[in-house]
Amino acid sequence: MQTRVKTASEIKAMRESGRMLATVLEYLRPKTVPGISTKQLADLAAAELKGLGGTPSFMGYQGFPDVICISLNDEVVHGIPSPNRIITEGDIVGLDFGVTHKGMITDSAISLIAGRPKAKGHEDLLERTEKALQTGIQAVHDRVRTGDIGSAIESYLKQYPYGIVRDMVGHGVGHDVHEDPNIPNYGQPDTGPWLDKGMTIAIEPMVTLGTEQVLIAPDGWTIKTADGKWAAHFEHTVLITETGAEVLTKV
Numbered sequence: 001m002q003t004r005v006k007t008a009s010e011i012k013a014m015r016e017s018g019r020m021l022a023t024v025l026e027y028l029r030p031k032t033v034p035g036i037s038t039k040q041l042a043d044l045a046a047a048e049l050k051g052l053g054g055t056p057s058f059m060g061y062q063g064f065p066d067v068i069c070i071s072l073n074d075e076v077v078h079g080i081p082s083p084n085r086i087i088t089e090g091d092i093v094g095l096d097f098g099v100t101h102k103g104m105i106t107d108s109a110i111s112l113i114a115g116r117p118k119a120k121g122h123e124d125l126l127e128r129t130e131k132a133l134q135t136g137i138q139a140v141h142d143r144v145r146t147g148d149i150g151s152a153i154e155s156y157l158k159q160y161p162y163g164i165v166r167d168m169v170g171h172g173v174g175h176d177v178h179e180d181p182n183i184p185n186y187g188q189p190d191t192g193p194w195l196d197k198g199m200t201i202a203i204e205p206m207v208t209l210g211t212e213q214v215l216i217a218p219d220g221w222t223i224k225t226a227d228g229k230w231a232a233h234f235e236h237t238v239l240i241t242e243t244g245a246e247v248l249t250k251v
């Protein structure tokens with residue numbers, strides 16, 4: 001499905017959806033500590049969102065079996081919550097969540113470190129991946145091209161010895177979890193599809209401490225780095241405006 005220019009009421013619903021989403025992620029942040037299982041975190045997310053009045057977008061999406069993706073360490077995205085997966089000291093934890101409200105969907109992710117970081121490099125990775133997301137958001141305006149956004153993200157990250165994952169990309173969002181076009185985290189300025197004000201997109205750099213190559217784990221869902229190096233992922237859903245972008249997934 002091609003992403004459409006959203007109506008005023010659709011945008012209002014997405015602002016509400018995005019606020020719920022960000023509220024749940026902030027609720028999970030202090031609970032993401034050594035000793036808790038990823039399934040416990042998923043259940044907390046489900047209960048908190050229910051209380052806020054939203055519906056989890058990922059449950060059942062293309063068969064995904066839970067409300068949230070939780071990806072640890074060398075897992076980049078799409079980790080499945082499990083009662084057997086216990087978070088340990090220093091893990092990099094990616095929380096990727098989607099909320100449906102009045103038929104409209106927002107999508108956002110954060111990465112954080114449980115307890116004490118194992119290495120300064122892990123804190124740097126998270127800080128720079130989040131900065132890459134902000135750099136991509138700052139590139140947005142009416143009639144921006146997808147390559148303008150990707151180029152901004154890639155140019156910022158290129159100063160570091162990181163892998164920028166290419167197999168997974170940002171996307172249009174709103175009526176569906178994933179709408180066309182793709183929004184890669186790399187590219188050339190003045191290339192790719194044009195995006196108009198009123199469209200809503202998810203920008204989501206995925207950055208590794210090693211290779212950009214990823215593989216799919218035997219569970220058929222979890223995307224991991226091919227070399228086992230750790231990764232980070234930050235994502236916001238934004239509304240394209242005349243001169244910039246409005247972040248919708250914020251409290």
Ligand code: MG
Binds near residue numbers: 097107108235
């Ligand atoms: Mg997401």
Ligand code: MG
Binds near residue numbers: 107171202204
């Ligand atoms: Mg997404």
